[in-house]
Amino acid sequence: MDTRNPSAPSRAQSRIAGKDHPHAGGLIHDNARHTARFTVIGNHLAQHPELSGLAIGLGVYIQSLPAGARVDIKTLAARFPEGTTRIAAALRELETHGYLRRERRRIPNGRIVTRTISCNQPGRQGNAQDHPAPPRRTRTPAPRKPLPAVPQPAYPAPTLLQAATDLLTDLRRHDPRLLLSERDTAHLAPGVAAWLERDVGPTAVRHTLTTDLPPEPLCRPAALLAHRLTAQLPAPPPFRALAPPPDVRHPLQTCDGCDRAFRAPEPGGCCRDCRSDLLEAA
Numbered sequence: 001m002d003t004r005n006p007s008a009p010s011r012a013q014s015r016i017a018g019k020d021h022p023h024a025g026g027l028i029h030d031n032a033r034h035t036a037r038f039t040v041i042g043n044h045l046a047q048h049p050e051l052s053g054l055a056i057g058l059g060v061y062i063q064s065l066p067a068g069a070r071v072d073i074k075t076l077a078a079r080f081p082e083g084t085t086r087i088a089a090a091l092r093e094l095e096t097h098g099y100l101r102r103e104r105r106r107i108p109n110g111r112i113v114t115r116t117i118s119c120n121q122p123g124r125q126g127n128a129q130d131h132p133a134p135p136r137r138t139r140t141p142a143p144r145k146p147l148p149a150v151p152q153p154a155y156p157a158p159t160l161l162q163a164a165t166d167l168l169t170d171l172r173r174h175d176p177r178l179l180l181s182e183r184d185t186a187h188l189a190p191g192v193a194a195w196l197e198r199d200v201g202p203t204a205v206r207h208t209l210t211t212d213l214p215p216e217p218l219c220r221p222a223a224l225l226a227h228r229l230t231a232q233l234p235a236p237p238p239f240r241a242l243a244p245p246p247d248v249r250h251p252l253q254t255c256d257g258c259d260r261a262f263r264a265p266e267p268g269g270c271c272r273d274c275r276s277d278l279l280e281a282a
Helices: 053-064 073-079 084-096 158-173 182-197 202-210 221-231 272-281
Strands: 100-106 112-118 252-254 261-263
Touching: 053 084, 073 084, 084 100, 158 182, 158 202, 182 202, 182 221, 202 221
Parallel strands: none
Antiparallel strands: 100 112, 252 261
């Protein structure tokens, strides 16, 4: 069927002559896609700003040759009309800029030969077989700096340490940045216990640890808490003398001699006066 394309122009558009046209007076490529017998050449070689035209041409020619081809000066001079002097100078240019390497090797029969290595990318030191890559260095993390020391309680009772651990574990509810590991919690618990031992309530300890924190993310919250527990440790409470024990009041008893009431630890017996009379009589 003859279907007309509505989006195609009715007739060919003529080119607008003038210097503003992108191809006016410049290069136009008429390229065809290669499917066999072609070589990929980098623009860093084909458009090298420091290599001579002969060096660029020799570099392209050498990269197009198969492995094992002879690329010595005499062979290249027989192939190109420039002569050995100019070809030798061009090969030195390619060697200076990293496109060629020459290595002297001893073959099994004892002779020393020169092997020419072509590099399609400057600075690339051969393939993995000729020059194995150095082992990859694994960056070992720096050892973790230990946490600062914290105050220690005078009597680390298990119940006191458990109360301190519970207080530290609960800090993340007040500030998510204060999420502590089990190891950091065990290190800080004696410091909190020292505060609790000095008659400082859990609310006051929690307020000291969570107030006026820096706004930026905390790199190591356990170190900050250890510093506060040490730097702001309150003084111990004043010494309090023990109160004397209260007087013991024994129950009332009835004297066996005079029926007078008196206090004694055990029932029965005589009062003090009757005991004195009995001693005098004896």
